[in-house]
Amino acid sequence: MGRAFEYRKASKLKRWGAMSKLFPKLGKIITMAAKEGGTDPDMNPRLRTAILNAKAENMPKDNIEAAIKRATAKDTASMLEVSFEGKAPHGVQLFIECMTDNNTRTVANVKNILTKHGGEMLTKGSLEFMFDRKALFEFPLKDGMDLEELELELIDAGLEEIEAEDGVVIITGDYTSFGALNSALEDMGIEITKANLERMANSPITITEAQQADIDKILDRLEDDEDVQKVFTNLA
Structure with missing residues (x-):
């Protein structure tokens, strides 16, 4: 089983808990995408992806529209994307991505x-060498879909890995190929259900259950x- 599926299953277990936490975070992503590239999803691929991911988490349409409108509000002018790197007990490394209007x-x-x-x-910059930044796309495995043929068609767009399990296909590429892979899938008429830029540890470690409790x-x-x-770790 590849690392893409390991990422997907692990991230769904405990991260991003309740909807009360999730929707505001998704809303910030939508707002930032609209702020940077405009409020029209058809003309803004980043916004289109953000909306897609929000819908995949059952975020209500009203919440999505409100998040887009906030992009033009005065209080979003200072919104920034920032990241931090940290060390936790038991050799666990953390890459923490944030959106904030007050960096201090x-x-x-x-x-x-x-x-x-x-x-x-x-x-x-301390952990940059420990994580590979990847583009991940998820979509349904439909009847008659030939993964080998799909792989050949997507290689030129930057595909690195393709996997299918439980009726779901996940493709992985370098983060620089996000736009090309997104466009290629859309041109092929494939209905993407999720699309993200993720950081994957290139040397994952394992810890005990007791140690995991500390990290949790x-x-x-x-x-x-x-x-x-988002929080990324070097845990296997």
Whole structure:
């Protein structure tokens, strides 16, 4: 089983818990996409993808439309995308992606969470070599779909890996190929259900259940923070 499926299954188990946490985070992604590339999904691929992912999580249409409208509001002018790198106990490394309108607040919150649970912030760039940034797309495996043929057609767009399990296809490519793969799938009439840029550990580690409990406390606290969008680890 490939790393793409390992990522998908692990991320769905505990991360991004309740809808009360999830929808505001998805809304921020939509707002930022609309702010950067315009409010028309047909003309803004990033926004189109953000809406697609929100719908996959059953985010109501009204919430999506409200998030798009917020892109032109004055209070979103200072919204930034920032990332932090950290070290947790038991050799676990953390890559934390955030969206914030107050970087000072976000830095303080993230640092506080890490230090309270035996971790620490690292200098920016410390973990870049430990994670590969990948583009992932998910769509249904339909009757008659030939994966070998699909693989050949997508290689030129940057495909690195294609897998199918339980009626779902996941394709992986380098993050720089996100746009090309997205366009190729759309041109082929494939209905994408999810599309994301992810960070995958290139040397995953394993820990005990007791150690995992320690790490879960940090991850839960981080993901409770309204500014934190995604947390990636080097766990297998």
